Amino acid sequence: MFNNLLAKRNRLIYFIQYSKLSSTMDKSSMIQKVKSYIPPLDGSSHKGQAGRIGIIGGSLEYTGAPYFAGISALKVGADLVHVFCTSSAATVIKSYSPELIVHPLLDHPNAVNDISPWLDRLHAIVIGPGLGRQNKTFEVVSELIKTIKSKNIPLVVDADGLFLITQNLDLIRNFNSPVILTPNKIEFERLCEKVNGYSELNKLGENIVVFKKGQTDEIFCASNVAQWKSNEGGSGRRCGGQGDILSGSIATFLHWMTSNEDKFNMSPADKSIASSISCFAASILVRKCNEKAFRIYGRSMVAGDMIEFIHEAFQELYGE
Template sequence: MDENSIIALTKQLAPPLTNDKHKGQAGRIGVFGGSLEYTGAPYFAAIASLKVGADLSHVFCAREAAPVIKSYSPELIVHPLLDAPGAAAQIEPWLDRLHVVLIGPGLGREASTFKVIDEVVEMCKVRKKPLVIDADGLYYVSINPDVLREYPSPVILTPNVMEFTRLIGSNGEGNKKEQSGNFLALAKNITILCKGHDDEIFNREALVRVAGGGSGRRCGGQGDLLSGAVSTFLAWALEQLKPCDNRPLIAAFAACKLARACNARAFAKYGRSMTCSDMIHEIHPVFDELFERR
């Protein structure tokens, strides 16, 4: 697919805003992350999924993180279940309600948490739930890649260069798609979005680069914003676009365009003072410019 074709398809992603829809039809996203140390990451991912246009955003986090995340925004539905007794059994009923599951922002690397994620991924596999995996979720996959073997639904991984190196076991230089061959072979539905100066998005069949926008300001939270946006765009792509193997690639492309433009707009206003919260405020005008149907 050429870039112009992909851009045209990104403009078809957003479901029409009509009066005959009910709450939840435009996307229900589940973010699995949030620990004692990290509460901002799941917030940025979850609020970005809402600001892009999902109807509902759930955060499944550790008990200590829940009051903090709730205090950031009343818009999020927060479940303090990741470290609860019998966590997986309590989480399972919620999975049927979700269109896309995002694993990783602020997850932490506790072995006990990863055991719960093992069960969550297996339940998602049975239900054929699309996955987006970022941050500590990428570390989890790097030490347990077989968790994605023969996964039946789309999976988008969003590593930066260092995370890509750990995930693939390469030095991060050269042709990333070729280096990822063995990893992509785990399942036919895996797409990798490698973040960098130019973002590279690829699966077994296709590769596209995203350039432009952005700035030299690398404040924390930008990757979380991106993963939340990817999750909503993926839910829409699977619903709005005709079936094709490149729907996850199109969703990732749209999210990269949005995040880069939000960064550029916020940086133009705040320069070195820019934070991820400033980028969140730019989602609406950027979305209106890039994706609304005229």
């Protein structure tokens, strides 16, 4: 009882402090907040506690994207990553890394029933990396989103997951758990067209945060105090896979930002702030990885080169 009251008091203090920040984000305060939620490496936790992340994506044509999202979640600090992909993608994804738990279930006849029991084990889910746009896959994923909603699991939607969501915004209506959409420029324009302008994005839902990626990263949501812009770091190199690294990183930070909270009783403002800080933490981390890799590889840099720098960039920003 006392611990719950103390946690709520701390959240209230932080909300008040955060509300006083200007629209230009106070980077130092945000980084300190991220640090306070990172699980300590003191031997007190058990396997899985630092994050069991789900990636729903991976198809015949696209096997790299779920790998990048999954391995990034692990490199940031999650303990386990489950990838739910089509049968044709599974062996390829497994060959990239033995660290990923790969489930070739997405195109099974009873895919929703086969995947749903696994969702109970997960702390956060990313939908979209390498998903493809097959109607059959979209039907399965639409049903899975409803299941994720009922289980109150924090959700990150990227890539072809955004294409699905933009076609049917009702899929993310009335979520009680945090939902983060991560569109690039084209995806953002498509989403804005659907809702009749970017000024309407804050009406998508009180627990929904839109993280627009680009030369300047930017947050759009219903809570004014959770919005920010940042163009720090990075480079001019825009190789494929960077968005997947970002989405996997966001999922791990999002779990950390909500793991000590009562997810059902968090206020919409709390959820928006948790989502916003998770996006910020991942944004500056991935931009720093990009910057470091570009210094060495220049125009030849690919997303895999950035993975090598996650530990170094994390240490510089957040310590151990």
